[in-house]
Amino acid sequence: MGHKSKRTYDKVFEDRKNMLEDLILHNDLYVPMKTKELAILMQVPKEDRHELQAVLDSLVAEGRIGVSKKGKYSKPENTAIIGIYQKTSRGFGFVVVEGREDDIFIKESDDGGAFHMDKVMVAITAEKHGDKRCEGKIIKILEHQIKEVVGTYQKSKTFGFVVPDNKKICYDIFVPQEKSMGAVTGHKVVVELTSYGTLKKNPEGRVKEIIGHINDPGTDIMSIIKAYDLPMEFPESVMKSLNDIPDELSTKDYAGRVDLRDLQTVTIDGEDAKDLDDAITVSEENGIYRLGVHIADVSNYVKEYSPLDKEAYKRGTSVYLVDRVIPMLPHKLSNGICSLNQGCDRLALSCLMDIDEKGNVISHKICESVINVDRRMTYTNVKKILENEDEEILNEYKDFADMFRLMEKLALILRQRRFKRGSIDFDFPETKITLNDKGEPVEIKPYDRNTATRIIEDFMLIANETVAEDYFWQEIPFLYRSHENPDPEKIRRLGTFINNFGYSIKIGDEIHPKELQKLLGKIEGSDEENLIARLTLRSMKRASYTTECVGHFGLAAKYYCHFTSPIRRYxxxxxxxxIKENLHGGMSDKRSEHFAAILPEVAKQTSATERRADDAERDTDKLKMVQYMEKHIGETFEGVVSGMTAWGIYVELPNTIEGMISVASLRDGYYIYDENHYEMVNETTGRTFKLGQRLNVKVINCDKILRTIDFELAE
Structure with a gap:
């Protein structure tokens, strides 16, 4: 090209881009081609090929052409990747691709008008390099996955619009007056999208349902239920099928089952629990503990492909919201014939384990059984027996006290064995929210995790492991609960960060859970304990359901499944x-093939519904926290710095409520975020805010729509 003025060079460069784009997009005969082949075709001399490469790089960066891993250029759709676009409230977004470790960053200007959760085709414009994220441009919208949106209706003279509750949907939705169902300003509504809009035009919709006014009790939670499309009412076909389910057992139900009704049996649950799906028996002889974990035989009543089964599969899990439970199964089952109620004969699937003094399961039996619960115990009363030695409670349950002490002894043995192999125990406090009759939060505090809750956790864990190992070695198609090893890059970043505090972890090709367990032990009681524990948790992957037995990293378990809660988990x-088919004479080849065919989809569906339930539960908790803190605006609290971003410092209060101090509200100078050290640093004075640091904060604002709490520093 020789020496040219900037303007001439730019024009030649742009002309070449247009010519190359035209060649690649409209001449299938010539592409895909590498740079050298294109240079020959276009008669570009060797000395100018670096400039041709610059033109090609520019076209790729703009998403106008695509390039394969082998360096061949073609139409962008030929090398594009398909994934789900997840927009953020700040405009940019990410495309999540199944099976791909890293998400693809999408600038707002490159989203192609895509809506949150759209299935899209994305062209990679910049590969991941070091800390720099992989970037892309959306070149085609394949499918709109969001059909309905929940939001607040705002009425105008001749039309209305809905402000979405989900802030990832960044546009208000226009609603023609005749499609408003008579909604007024402040109504919470479900709006069905009729148009997804354009870059210059808002989406449009019609009001499908008016949930209630924003100030009406219960409307807030119902809005979240509708937003997550959580099914409330059971279909008529399901309710009709309940007529065939008995209220009590009949004599034919006992046939072929192991009769365990003579064993001293208890359930231990929360005070308000009604779906009791696990019972415990335990005894000890010559140093061998005999532990029985007895689980409600729900599958005896919920038959494959029945209306009940199809609805349970669709729901995937019971959802425990702050003011209600949305059950997976109707109450006639979950609180009736399937609930292991005191004094009632009930059908169960039992895992009977002989455990030695080191916590090893030396033999076991999985069988269909009949049980009868002698006492329905609560965590509170078992705690009073074991921790407080409460005289009144001890007297009330004098015939069971020895059994509870034996349970405590065995649970400790199992816990120590699990700890020895590297099981990680994140002891973050869960939140307990108490509401009044109007649905208003009156108390928020950490949930009490005590000796009794740990006993049940320990017994359920060993039963889940025992069942998973048994069926793994039988080589029968099965559904496992898997927790994969963490991403090495995230662990490396964690290792770099904890070095700042004088801690270290051994990182090889793969990290062993024991390393993280040791780290949590070292930081216990330190100022940075909460911070490092949270970052350790964030560096790990999310557990899911799989057909492959890949083990459970967090529990340091080779074999793990979910066996213990069929009332509430599909x-x-x-x-x-x-298990039952296998017990009834072995699994036939035909049925084995059947389960092998359906289980991958079951794993996918149940992992998705579990995530939906978790998100809905978290959102309702956040909402009630905001409502609670609204009554405390202007008050000062002591908290701990729990997180940090370039725009704010997150502070957690002792009652588990978290809010944010905006960087803009720090009035003593300009602060910058040091990402490597998780610190906010004042450029002028050098003042720093660190994770784990104690601060006094004042509540200045609460936003029920965004579900955010704003703090400012209380000097």
Whole structure:
């Protein structure tokens, strides 16, 4: 090209881009081609090929052409990747691709008008390099996945619009007056999208349902239920099928089952629990503990492909919201014939384990059984027996006190064995929110995790492991609860960060959970304990359901499944069916093929519904926290710095409520965020805010729509 003025060079460069783009997009005969082949075709001399490469790089960066891993250029759709676009409230977004470790960053200007959760085709414009993220440009919208939106209706003279509750949907939705169902300003509504809009035009919709006014009790939670499309009412076909389910057992139900009704049996649950799906028996002889974990035989009543089964599969899990439970199964089952109620004969699937003094399961038996619960115990009363030695409670349950002490002893043995192999125990406090009759939060505090809750956790864990190992070695199609090893890059970043505090972890090709367990032990009681524990948790992957037995990293378990809660989790119900078929004379090739065919989809569906339930539960908790703190605006609290971003410092209060101090509200100078050290640093004075640091904060604002709490520093 020789020496040219900037303007001439730019024009030649742009002309070449247009010519190359035209060649690649409209001449299938010539592409895909590498740079050298294109240079020959276009008669570009060797000395100018670096400039041709610059033109090609520029076209790729703009998403106008695509390039394969082998360096061949073609139409962008030929090398594009398909994924789900997840927009953020700040405009940019990410495309999440199944099976791909890293998400693809999408600038707002490159989103192609895509809506949150759209299935899209994305062209990679910049590969991941070091800390720099992989970037892309959306070149085609394949499918709109969001059909309905929940939001607040705002009425105008001749039309209305809906402000979405989900702030990832960044546009208000225009609603013609005749499609408003008579909604007024302040109504919470479900709006069905009729148009997704353009870059210059808002989406449009019609009001499908008026949930209630924003100030009406219960409307807030119902809005979240509708937003997550959580099914409330059971279909008529399901309710009709309940007529065939008995209220009590009949004599034919006992046939072929192991009769365990003579064993001293208890359930231990929360005070308000009504779906009791696990019972415990325990005894000890010559140093061998005999532990029985007895699980409600739900599959005896919920038959494969019945209306009940189809609805349970669709729901995937019970959802525990702050003011209600949305059950997976109707109450006639979950609180009736399937609930292991005191004094009632009940059908169960039992895992009977002989455990030595080191916590090893030396033999076990999985069988169909009949049980009868002697006492329905609560965590509170068992705690009073074991921790407080409460005289009144001890006297009330004098016939069971020895059994509870034996349970405590065995649970400790199992816990120590698990700890020895590297199981990680994140002891973050869960939140307990108490509401009044109007649905208003009156108390928020950490949930009490005590000796009694730990006993049940320990017993359920060993039963889940025992069942998973048994069916792994039988080589029968099965559904496992898997927790994969963390991403090495995230662990490396964690290792770099904790070095700042004088801690270290051994990182090889893969990290062993024991390393993270040791780290949590070292930081216990330190100022930075909460911070490092949270970052350790964030560096790990999310557990999910899989058909492959890949183990559970967090529990340091080779074999793990969910066997213990078929009333509230579909995976447990599914594996109960497999176990029962296997117990009834072995699994035929035909049925084995059947389960092998359906289980991958069951794993995918139940992992998705679990995530939906978790998100809905978290959102309702956040909402009630905001409502609670509204009454405390202007008040000062002591908290701990729990997180940090370039725009703010997150502070957690002792009652588990978290809010944010905006960087803009720090009035003593300009602060910059040091990402490597998780610190906010004042450029002028050098003042720093660190994770784990104690601060006094004042509540200045609460936003029920965004579900955010704003703090400012209280000097």
């Amino acid at each position: 995976p447990d119900l599914q594996i109960h069916r497999i």
